[in-house]
Amino acid sequence: MIHRISTAAFLLAPLIFISSCRKKVNDVTVRPLSPAEQDFKIPKNTAERFRYTTRSSASQNGGGKSPSAASQGSPSLAYKTPRGWKEIPGSAMRDINLTFGKNGEGECYLTRLPGSGGGLLANVNRWRKQMGAPPLSAEEVAALPKKTLFHQSATLVDVTGNFGGMGGADAKKNYRLLGLILSFDTGAIFVKMTGPKALVDSNTSQFDQFVASLDVNHK
């Protein structure tokens, strides 16, 4: 029996060898471009090539004006600053930058990233890590509640813990992070509110108002 099996294996070996030898792909080919393919958009810089055009609409509108929008001839953000919140100038990463609380200890801002910005799972867990919370699995992230943002269904992240922030500074105790992530191939949008838990608790309705007011000005 063993003799038979070994002979069968021996006879099959050439077939296995031949079948496993893949044809070498002719790597680089050259072809002419059709007229439609010759039409390119020449990007001004890498950021434009990666569809990453931040627009600090708050600073362009002098801050505190609501509804505000940058009017640069291209789509811009429109929103209403909730009562009691303060608009401060945006930054390279923050398209909209708002603070609240007596000393501005609560903050809420909107950022955008090109592509899917690293994906939903990685970003949810990055936020959770900032709050000292353990990471979630893909299934758990998929099951997170949703909220409408820019007419789309965005994932809501709500974590309470000690906020270490992004710079690795000393953690601020008993903070709450409330955020929304909208992630597509074409771009990712993040709305993130952080602050002392009691302050965030008392500003959740303002957060909802702000999120509901967000829209895009096409003119």
Add this chain to the structure above:
Amino acid sequence: MAKSKIDWSPKNWPRLLFKLFSSYGLAALVLLFMTLITLFGTYYQVDHGLVAAKRKYFHSFFVVHELFGKVPLILPGGMTLMAMLFVNMVLGAIIKVRKRWRGAGLLISHSGILMLLAGGYVTYAFSTDGYMALYPGMKSNRVESYRDWQVEIMPVTADHKAEKMWVIPTASLEGIGENGSRTFTLPGLPLDVAIKGWARNASPIPVSAPMSAQARGKAIDGFKLFTQPPSKKAEQNVPGCHAEFLSQDGKEKVETILWSGSYRFDAGEKPMPFLFEIGGKKFAALIAKKSWTVPFEVRLDKFIFERHPGVSMARNYESRITRIEKGEPDKAVEIKMNEPMRYEGYTFFQESYGPADARPGDRMYSQFAVANNPSDQWPLYALIVTGFGLAIHFLIKLFGFISRARRSQVAQRKDSVS
């Protein structure tokens, strides 16, 4: 009973091979492995998506399946099993089988199954499927792949016009992997290109964003490339890579990140290539969808899109197109859901529309799925042949049973009379 001794000498190998490949044992083994890879492939699909499962389990010669996610199990892939089943059926069910009229049905039905297997291979090797998206007024003969991307490099003039492109195909890029590197020579051009790490799904992240800490590779022009797990839906993957363009004398080097998001997400967009200079000559490079042409042009004259009242959900959408051959309008055609246009071996189905966030009154594009499969109808013919063969076989069996029953009745009567 004494066992006959098998002659293992090399001159007897063809006979032994024939015996092995035409045996019922091999057929049973192949079917057992097919059951296993179908089961494992189906499980794999849940986490990795249909395309990845097809590629790993069915379009392969061998599969390394991790049993319970831990124990590596080497199995024959779908290609090996299908090839073995085909050979086994040709040798065992067509050549070796005794030819007699009673076996005619089975012979025909096995021929049908062989036709089905052959059709499967023709589909795998020669069929194409892609899409063509057009806004009203646009015309094209170019079909784009849903999921295959390639790197294109073009010499450009001072006003950024290009006439030819050098294409690095999908298979070569995917072979590089996320941590690999490969240099490609571009015949006729004074430069080589090194692709460093091909990520099937990636996004460029500004270095100022906290997320960039998790991105791999070098930061170039303020961006790093973040590799994400491939999407379960392969068409949603947005690949990227680091590219190094080197002059052939090795004196000049240009580095960049190429990302497929610079291509286009909408039929009306223009691709945004990376522009660079080597040896005083200008070049453009981009990751673009693999594309091919059909032998006629399609012009979208009108796209009709109706929504359900009060909601944005589509109720009906259809396209009125003009087929153009050799630059001249040939025929006006309506393409609707379940009413495709079939012409010169290509089938244009009304597939979808866009942009996804279009509001009532916005300009919209129509997207056609374009399929070309030389063995499109083979499964139907194969099933007809197999069904016909089985019908003949069952009829022969039925007549045999009836005649045996009659003979037995006659014999019983004779017995009772005597």
